[in-house]
Amino acid sequence: MKTGLLRLLAGAAMIAMAANTVHAQSPDExxxxxxxxxxLEAFLAGDFDEAYxxxxxxxRKxxxxxxxxxxxVRTGxxxxxxxxxxxxxxxxxxxxGRLVWEVLIQGPGGEDYTAVYFMERQGDGSWKVDGVSLRRGAAGMT
Incomplete structure (x- = not known):
């Protein structure tokens, strides 16, 4: 395994251990x-219309x-x-009412990042990405 992937998995394990309780995800989550x-999968597939x-x-505004x-997206x-x-x-x-997810990402060069996704519920009950904050390093290691 690559060193970056090991660090990413170690960071994920640290997050899991730091949680006081484990709960089942709600349908909204x-x-x-x-x-x-x-x-993320749309970006990987090159389907930028879907990603947008x-x-x-x-x-969108x-x-x-x-x-x-x-x-x-390409520049930042x-x-x-x-x-x-x-x-x-x-x-x-x-x-x-928004949700925030930390997503541990291994970048294209093998570097570890934490992307913090802000999720907003829409009037129809669906969820949309309302912002992403990106920083180097896995969560718990920055």
Whole structure:
């Protein structure tokens, strides 16, 4: 195994051990996690229209065209665009009803990153990605 992958798995294990209790995911949590997975898989497949479809209305307002959205992703979120491996870490319910997921990502060069996904529930009950904060290192190691 590559050293980066081992660090990524070690970081995921640290997150799991740090949790005080383990709980089954609610249907909302599962649905939000599924959207993050679908967006990452769409990026990997080169289906940028689909990846853009998972962006919240707020993100679409900031980046009103697919070209603007992809320019932003290519310049600031390359590990999200081309993840080598990824694993879900901690999740938190925010007071405003949004969910936050930590996603541990191995970037295309083997470096470890933590992508923090802010998920927003839509009027129809679906979830959309409302922002991503990316930092180097696996969670618990930064």
């Amino acid at each position: 599962s649905a939000a996690q599924d959207i993050v997975t679908r967006q 479809s998972y962006a919240s209305p707020g993100i 900031l980046f009103p065209s697919l070209e603007q959205f992809m320019s932003m 979120y390359l590990p999200v665009l081309r993840p080598g491996n990824y694993a879900f870490g901690r999740m938190e319910n925010l007071a405003d």
